[in-house]
Amino acid sequence: MKKLIARAHEMRKRAHAPYSNYAVGAAVLTSDGEIIGGCNIESSSYGLTCCAERVALFRAIAEGHSSFKALAVATENGGSLCGACRQVVWDLCGDIPIFITDNKGKIEKASSAKLLPEAFDQNKLK
Ligand code: THU
Numbered sequence: 001m002k003k004l005i006a007r008a009h010e011m012r013k014r015a016h017a018p019y020s021n022y023a024v025g026a027a028v029l030t031s032d033g034e035i036i037g038g039c040n041i042e043s044s045s046y047g048l049t050c051c052a053e054r055v056a057l058f059r060a061i062a063e064g065h066s067s068f069k070a071l072a073v074a075t076e077n078g079g080s081l082c083g084a085c086r087q088v089v090w091d092l093c094g095d096i097p098i099f100i101t102d103n104k105g106k107i108e109k110a111s112s113a114k115l116l117p118e119a120f121d122q123n124k125l126k
Contacts, residue, residue, distance in 0.1 A: 001070065004029050005099055005107065008074035011037040011052065012103075018042060024052035025074040028060050028093075031067035036060040053085040057092050068093040071112075078102035086116040 004027050011025030017040055024040040038056025042049040050058075053073060060068070071089060073081060080100055081089065089098070095113040113119075 001072070001099060004035055004070060004072045005074070005101055007035050007037050008052075008072035008099075008101065009103070011039045011056075012074050014039040015052070016041045019044070019046060019049075022075070022079075024079070026052035026056040027072045028056045028068050029070040030060060030065040031069055032065070034060075034065065036063065036065065051082055051085050053081055054088050057088060061092070068096055070097045070099070072099040072101065074101050074103070076103050078106055078108065080110075081115060086112070087119070090116050090119045091121060 007027035008025045011027060012023045015023035017023050019042050027035050027037045029035055036056055036059055038052045038059055040052045041055060053071065078100060090112045093112060095111055098110045098112060098115065100108045100110055
């Protein structure tokens with residue numbers, strides 16, 4: 001998990017966040033042991049911004065991964081995942097541990113199920 005968290009922090013440096021100046025890094029651990037990173041990417045049309053967590057997961061999927069074991073998120077102040085990312089993480093990863101970290105070494109361990117209680121998901125679409 002140390003490596004996963006370190007990658008999330010490295011990814012913060014890649015953030016494209018000229019509007020909010022809030023850099024977020026994320027890293028997802030695949031079931032075959034690879035770590036894939038993402039950073040937030042903002043648009044001048046603010047709503048088109050994509051969060052670091054979704055960039056990491058979409059990148060992992062695009063690279064051929066489909067099963068995930070853990071996620072790490074790095075911000076300056078230990079900010080948690082937004083609602084949209086909670087939904088996407090639940091849909092793509094199920095219940096996995098999520099490490100939410102700040103730049104002072106604080107690590108909070110959460111899980112997708114705890115972050116999105118009573119989740120809507122594919123089971124409701126059957
Ligand atoms: N952001 C993320 O990357 N992940 C989250 O879960 C919360 C918010 C980004 C989006 C935007 O670029 C900046 O943080 C401020 O909202």
